[in-house]
Amino acid sequence: MKRNQLPTLTPVPMVKLRALMLDSYVEPILEALQEEDVIHLVDEKERASLWEGMIEPIEASAEIRRWQNLLLRIDRLFSELEFREELGLLDQLFKPREREPLEVSFDEEEQLLNEAEGLVDEVEREVRGRVVRYRSIRDFLWSIRTLSVRMDELRSSRDVLVKIGWAPAENLEGLENELQVRSGFATLYASEEGRRRYIVIVTLSSHEGETQRILEKYGLEEIVLPEELSGDPDRALRWIDDQVNNLSRRHERRILILYDAVQAKLARLRSVERLGRIGRVYTMEGWVPQHRAEEARTLIEKASEGYATVLLSPVDEPVSNVPSLLTERRGFSSFRILAEMYDVPAYNEIDPTPFLAVSFTIFVGLMSADIAVGLTVLLGGLLILRGAGTRSENMKSLAQILLWIGLSSIFFGFLTGEFFGGLIPLPVLWMSSAEQPIEFLMVAIVVGIVHITSGVFLGMYNNLVKRRWRRIVGEQISTLFLFAGGGILAFTGQFGFEGIGLVGYSIVFSGLGLLLVGQGLSGLLDITRLLSSVISYARLMAINMASAWMIRTFILVGDLIIGTPIVGLALTAVLLIFAHLFIVFISTFSTFAHSLRLVYVEFYGRFFNGGGLEFNPLRKERMYTTLRTAGVEG
Amino acid sequence: MANAEAATLAIAGAVLALGLAGVGASLGQRMAASASSLLMAERPERFGITLILTVLVETSAIYGLLIAILILARLDTANSLDQGIAALAAGVSVGVSGFTTGVGEGVAASASVGGVANREAIFGKALVLTVLPETGAIYGLLNAVLILRGAGFLGAVAAPPTQLGIAALYSTLIIAGTSVVSYLQGRVGASAISAISRREEAFGRDIIFVVLLESVLIYGLLIAILILRFNAVI
Numbered sequence: 001m002k003r004n005q006l007p008t009l010t011p012v013p014m015v016k017l018r019a020l021m022l023d024s025y026v027e028p029i030l031e032a033l034q035e036e037d038v039i040h041l042v043d044e045k046e047r048a049s050l051w052e053g054m055i056e057p058i059e060a061s062a063e064i065r066r067w068q069n070l071l072l073r074i075d076r077l078f079s080e081l082e083f084r085e086e087l088g089l090l091d092q093l094f095k096p097r098e099r100e101p102l103e104v105s106f107d108e109e110e111q112l113l114n115e116a117e118g119l120v121d122e123v124e125r126e127v128r129g130r131v132v133r134y135r136s137i138r139d140f141l142w143s144i145r146t147l148s149v150r151m152d153e154l155r156s157s158r159d160v161l162v163k164i165g166w167a168p169a170e171n172l173e174g175l176e177n178e179l180q181v182r183s184g185f186a187t188l189y190a191s192e193e194g195r196r197r198y199i200v201i202v203t204l205s206s207h208e209g210e211t212q213r214i215l216e217k218y219g220l221e222e223i224v225l226p227e228e229l230s231g232d233p234d235r236a237l238r239w240i241d242d243q244v245n246n247l248s249r250r251h252e253r254r255i256l257i258l259y260d261a262v263q264a265k266l267a268r269l270r271s272v273e274r275l276g277r278i279g280r281v282y283t284m285e286g287w288v289p290q291h292r293a294e295e296a297r298t299l300i301e302k303a304s305e306g307y308a309t310v311l312l313s314p315v316d317e318p319v320s321n322v323p324s325l326l327t328e329r330r331g332f333s334s335f336r337i338l339a340e341m342y343d344v345p346a347y348n349e350i351d352p353t354p355f356l357a358v359s360f361t362i363f364v365g366l367m368s369a370d371i372a373v374g375l376t377v378l379l380g381g382l383l384i385l386r387g388a389g390t391r392s393e394n395m396k397s398l399a400q401i402l403l404w405i406g407l408s409s410i411f412f413g414f415l416t417g418e419f420f421g422g423l424i425p426l427p428v429l430w431m432s433s434a435e436q437p438i439e440f441l442m443v444a445i446v447v448g449i450v451h452i453t454s455g456v457f458l459g460m461y462n463n464l465v466k467r468r469w470r471r472i473v474g475e476q477i478s479t480l481f482l483f484a485g486g487g488i489l490a491f492t493g494q495f496g497f498e499g500i501g502l503v504g505y506s507i508v509f510s511g512l513g514l515l516l517v518g519q520g521l522s523g524l525l526d527i528t529r530l531l532s533s534v535i536s537y538a539r540l541m542a543i544n545m546a547s548a549w550m551i552r553t554f555i556l557v558g559d560l561i562i563g564t565p566i567v568g569l570a571l572t573a574v575l576l577i578f579a580h581l582f583i584v585f586i587s588t589f590s591t592f593a594h595s596l597r598l599v600y601v602e603f604y605g606r607f608f609n610g611g612g613l614e615f616n617p618l619r620k621e622r623m624y625t626t627l628r629t630a631g632v633e634g
Numbered sequence: 635m636a637n638a639e640a641a642t643l644a645i646a647g648a649v650l651a652l653g654l655a656g657v658g659a660s661l662g663q664r665m666a667a668s669a670s671s672l673l674m675a676e677r678p679e680r681f682g683i684t685l686i687l688t689v690l691v692e693t694s695a696i697y698g699l700l701i702a703i704l705i706l707a708r709l710d711t712a713n714s715l716d717q718g719i720a721a722l723a724a725g726v727s728v729g730v731s732g733f734t735t736g737v738g739e740g741v742a743a744s745a746s747v748g749g750v751a752n753r754e755a756i757f758g759k760a761l762v763l764t765v766l767p768e769t770g771a772i773y774g775l776l777n778a779v780l781i782l783r784g785a786g787f788l789g790a791v792a793a794p795p796t797q798l799g800i801a802a803l804y805s806t807l808i809i810a811g812t813s814v815v816s817y818l819q820g821r822v823g824a825s826a827i828s829a830i831s832r833r834e835e836a837f838g839r840d841i842i843f844v845v846l847l848e849s850v851l852i853y854g855l856l857i858a859i860l861i862l863r864f865n866a867v868i
Contacts, residue, residue, distance in 0.1 A: 542776040
């Protein structure tokens with residue numbers, strides 16, 4: 001997605017694009033639009049349009065099925081040629097992507113697409129026979145790796161018959177018994193695990209007929225070792241791996257390019273079903289960002305060689321039908337996955353991402369305020385950025401979020417003087433929840449009030465834009481009065497009806513009055529809701545205290561065992577390392593969830609409605625390739 | 635030197651802290667772990683995320699362990715009956731809230747395992763809904779730590795307040811009573827997770843329903859803190 005030009009408080013302004021095009025130019029136009037991620041197509045069948053009643057629906061299911069079948073075949077080739085990395089959980093997080101995207105030209109892609117079925121047939125023929133065979137041989141070699149045997153010794157000679165293969169595990173006992181009894185001089189080696197047991201049988205050549213009959217009876221699948229295999233099993237394995245790798249490398253480039261190209265083709269075909277048709281003329285309707293509207297027009301006119309007409313118009317339908325595209329904001333974009341986890345903002349609604357980013361980071365930092373924890377989270381974020389972040393945009397965003405919350409934990413750790421629960425004593429620059437719980441609780445409540453108030457102001461902005469005056473009075477101004485009056489009473493401690501106390505009560509009762517005026521009696525429920533929202537922020541102090549005392553408790557246990565002779569120091573070190581990692585794990589997930597809860601419920605509840613339609617442009621999902629065109633990357 | 639009766643009560647508090655919270659966490663983890671085990675037959679690749687969901691249920695037991703260690707490590711602080719009662723109350727506070735939270739989180743976690751079996755993409759949302767019931771255990775832990783601090787178990791105090799024992803018992807009664815909400819939140823969370831596994835967009839609305847129950851917890855915490863404050867425990 002290209003960078004949007006102007007950061008705005010609301011999603012990017014949209015323009016409706018309507019186009020008429022000749023049938024022979026539909027594919028080039030869709031491909032040009034797909035390359036630039038510029039248009040969110042509207043399904044003509046589901047919506048009323050200018051040409052309602054004249055449009056014929058388009059069915060492309062037969063064509064789609066054909067390309068889907070081809071994609072399935074390519075997918076199978078991926079497995080057989082081992083293009084996909086099989087990664088465990090840790091590798092998924094921390095191992096960088098092995099394969100860099102292939103640079104490909106538009107013409108090369110087009111050519112491969114035109115020859116797609118022939119190419120897949122050719123590769124399948126070559127691969128099926130050889131790779132499946134190599135895989136069997138490889139599995140057999142793995143099973144005999146620990147044996148002192150050479151490949152030459154596994155071949156038959158004039159007097160000695162050697163048979164190699166695999167049989168189902170349940171047949172092994174019967175095979176062994178019958179070979180020993182009937183063949184008499186047979187020696188059998190079998191692997192010990194797995195549903196397939198790999199077997200080597202050595203017997204006299206004179207017993208070949210009987211041996212063969214027994215092997216067929218028990219379903220032995222014979223494996224014939226290539227003549228080129230020599231040396232010990234490890235050397236043979238290397239040779240097999242080289243053969244598979246050579247085969248993969250020979251076809252890798254074409255298959256990877258074809259995979260992306262077929263995916264893109266399927267996306268285009270599915271988009272064609274969203275268009276309408278009147279004879280040979282196709283109709284298209286969609287939404288484009290306002291600052292890219294002329295770019296979209298130019299793309300269509302150029303791809304159609306003049307055989308298309310484009311009409312751009314401002315938003316002319318309910319906002320619930322207009323997609324929301326959030327502005328790219330440096331530093332905040334990684335938090336978009338958290339913002340959208342709740343809901344997509346409606347088209348004309350405030351984008352909550354920057355506010356979520358700031359408040360979420362502060363809350364996590366406050367709850368897990370510890371320099372050691374912060375450093376560990378920071379390190380984890382860096383490793384994931386270098387690993388899974390190279391393979392997935394979502395993981396890249398998550399890694400960047402971890403970097404921010406790691407820094408926040410370090411910052412608040414310095415302020416509270418916490419380094420692994422006081423293991424390294426640091427000065428308390430601000431306050432410590434362990435020593436000053438009530439004061440920390442007060443700070444948490446004040447943070448909550450500030451957070452809720454900022455949501456109230458955003459709600460006021462929304463209502464101002466929509467000119468909902470009564471709601472401004474009943475929801476926002478009343479809340480501000482209640483906070484102001486309650487704050488005066490709470491912080492001055494003057495609860496009598498005189499002096500500053502009287503001022504406080506006056507403001508509170510004014511707020512109540514505005515609440516009733518704006519919302520009626522049902523507004524009284526808002527008071528309990530407001531109270532519980534404010535107190536909910538006590539969890540900032542509670543989780544901070546829980547984390548701090550968890551670490552202190554483990555250090556206490558360490559103090560008890562460090563005096564143990566010989567192993568005391570080592571045990572203590574192991575305990576503290578385990579405790580640290582465990583606390584980082586628990587506090588990261590816990591603080592994540594509770595911070596999101598505060599943002600989603602207490603903050604969003606003041607202004608956010610959501611229910612928006614996500615801007616989902618026609619795009620080419622390139623997993624393995626990047627387009628080689630000057631200044632443009634796919 | 636600890637008073638014998640006070641020490642007995644304090645030890646009972648430590649036992650209840652870990653015992654109750656541990657049982658609750660175990661019951662909850664059993665549900666989540668059973669669901670995860672069954673899932674491995676069909677979707678072994680989900681091992682990592684189901685492991686995370688299962689381990690998270692253990693947090694309430696950790697809170698119980700924490701309070702138990704804090705009590706036992708400073709047993710010699712229990713010089714008066716009030717201090718012994720306070721330690722007992724702290725143990726009950728974290729134990730009961732840990733029990734209900736453990737079971738509630740377990741219900742939600744097992745629903746999350748079912749949800750991610752169908753749609754891995756909902757993991758983040760399922761995680762949030764699974765962790766929400768932990769609020770009850772956190773408030774129970776907070777109450778316990780405040781009581782222990784006021785009783786001198788977490789560092790020297792000038793003199794424990796005269797109403798320490800009774801204030802600790804009453805605050806614990808409130809916290810323990812309202813902690814049943816954690817279990818109920820887990821049940822609602824499980825329904826919400828089932829909903830989002832069919833329609834992800836329901837997350838925003840469903841989280842409101844889970845959080846609605848929390849008001850009772852919050853009021854309980856407020857009253858508990860006021861009880862402790864007005865009796866000079868904190």
